[in-house]
Amino acid sequence: MEAPKIARLSARRAAAVLIAVGCLLAGIDAGSALEISHRGLSLGPNDLWRVVTYVCGTTATVGVPYPCSDVTPATDREPGRATLVVGSGHVLTVPLRRMVGIEAPAFLAPESAAYWQAAWHARDLVAADAGRPLDRSEVALAVNSKMGRSQNQLHIHTACVRPEVVAAIEADRDRIGDDWVVLRRPIEGVLFSARRVTTPDLATVNVAALLPESIRRAPAAMARQTLVVVGAKFDHGRDGFWVLNVQASSRFQAHGESLLDFDCGRRP
Template sequence: MATVLLAACSTPPERMAKAAAPRENPDILWHFVHDQCTPAASQGRYPPAPCVEVTSAQHPDRGYAVFKDRTGAHQYLVLPLARIPGIESPLLLRPDAPNYLADAWTARMYTEAALHRTVPREDIALVVNSAHGRSQNQLHIHVDCVKPTVRAALRQALPQLTTRWTTLPMRLPDAQGDRYIARWVGGAQLSINPFKSLAQFLRDPAQMQWHSLVVVGAQRADGQPGFVLLSTRANAEGSHGNSDDLHDRSCAVAFEPDRG
């Protein structure tokens, strides 16, 4: 079936939709990580409050912190220890850049701990919002449950997805009408760097600022584990490139009747 890729052409910034003005200090997450969590970890304090985990505190260019988000009972944030404003940062595309989304996939254990149960990989989504769809200027990856309707739509689309980015054949439910591109990544662990994959598809790294990036655990019908990568774009029609609406803060998928 023929597919039409989302246009990656540049749109003048003055025509782009603007996110609502942040209601708080846009650097508050950076100050938590840099001024509190990292020093606490360096001093051997555990947990390194206000974070729940800090890795490689002595090597901030590679380490990350896990922070309990105030949104949702089960949502956590994964943040680099290095100063990285967001998805648009060239630091994410360096040859030696850490795979922060792989780190966030590992950190899903905190969401599972909050749920008091292990959940299938299909139930977890990682979300990074665009530069125009976020309120904080430190890269932060939201880790939480995916909406049941989104999970069902991705199961339906999965047979058509390959390792090439392509437009999803349907609009995702509960996604405010945003159009998504998607690709498949095989393997139980996230072996590729999704930031680099999206940038290579867009060809112009400057376009990254307009895009969100989502990683959803998946499993093909033959049992092969993997991931679906998703991205939507801020545009003049009102989208801010924000994919938070793919998350379900109640985590209904974890409490389905057949889960026990």
């Protein structure tokens, strides 16, 4: 009966060594790697990439991808990605290939739907932190614009959604369809555009590719966009999503993350 225990201890010790090795390769100290997982993204603009690639990627070789929750290697069918809890009710999905942000051309490729699907699955980690089941309409995903991000590696945020965001969507529920429309109620002082997605998950939906072609064809325009995806329930019990978009301006840096609620576990 002792063999499994010894194996676990060996794995933990190996992981500790590999964390140190990974941090050495990444050029950061172990404290910085752990700070990203415990306190959020408050470090240098390339530290998320370094932690996911060198630290999580290294420790995953012994089955303990700490400080990430999960590392999924790339296959012939899907790109690799890592899942990282960065604070209370806040999870990141990070590609294992270098993609600077929303403007990366590869983010528009069909296979990038796997990142959105992984981010949607990460809602289970948010629910675990909240200590209660979460309805899909309580959960949102967000990608910030170049102006509104702190890290130079693409990542999708998963958390609860702020109630006022849901209220703005519900006020225009009957107007939102398969084409973009401008919401009439401002969020964060600006008017977002919205459209719906009528699939129950995002396995085959690359949300970034839903943006108008005039934006998708211009990397400079893509860099100014933020995308927020909110779980939805449509008529007759159909599951789907609301997708919100706005462009960075002098009034708003297109920081879609600000529409998320990291304290939903404390709400009654």
